[in-house]
Amino acid sequence: MNTYRKTGTPTKLLSMTHIWSFRSGDAMPDLPDNGKWMIFESADTVDRIWRVIKQATEQGKLGIAAKVSSKGLADRSRTKKYLICVYTENYHDKEEITRVKSVLQALGVDTLHSYKTSQKYATFRIDES
Numbered sequence: 001m002n003t004y005r006k007t008g009t010p011t012k013l014l015s016m017t018h019i020w021s022f023r024s025g026d027a028m029p030d031l032p033d034n035g036k037w038m039i040f041e042s043a044d045t046v047d048r049i050w051r052v053i054k055q056a057t058e059q060g061k062l063g064i065a066a067k068v069s070s071k072g073l074a075d076r077s078r079t080k081k082y083l084i085c086v087y088t089e090n091y092h093d094k095e096e097i098t099r100v101k102s103v104l105q106a107l108g109v110d111t112l113h114s115y116k117t118s119q120k121y122a123t124f125r126i127d128e129s
Helices: 044-058 071-076 094-106
Strands: 018-022 035-041 065-069 084-090 112-117
Touching: 018 044, 035 044, 035 094, 044 065, 071 084, 084 094, 084 112, 094 112
Parallel strands: none
Antiparallel strands: 018 065, 035 084, 035 112, 065 084
């Protein structure tokens, strides 16, 4: 069984871990078709953006879960950016994917990078035209 860290401030957490937030329960549900929005933030913005995403996730306004990388992980990355992932239940549900994107944008997240499925090497963009 996985143990999920649910407290902490990304820029202050030196260990090599993630901080998680869940819509309900204490663990990531086992959903083989889940996907995630990937958001990359700088040290200047990540703590504020994470607080907003964490709260919205726990209130059921976003997807099923979210996680953010720690300072320890960001410092080891090539870009030194913090990765925030916002998970959806099913990458086949384009309406849900688009809804979560819209909520993120309404919350002030303007650094959405891409949506990635749980399937290895499968990344796609949502065509909103």
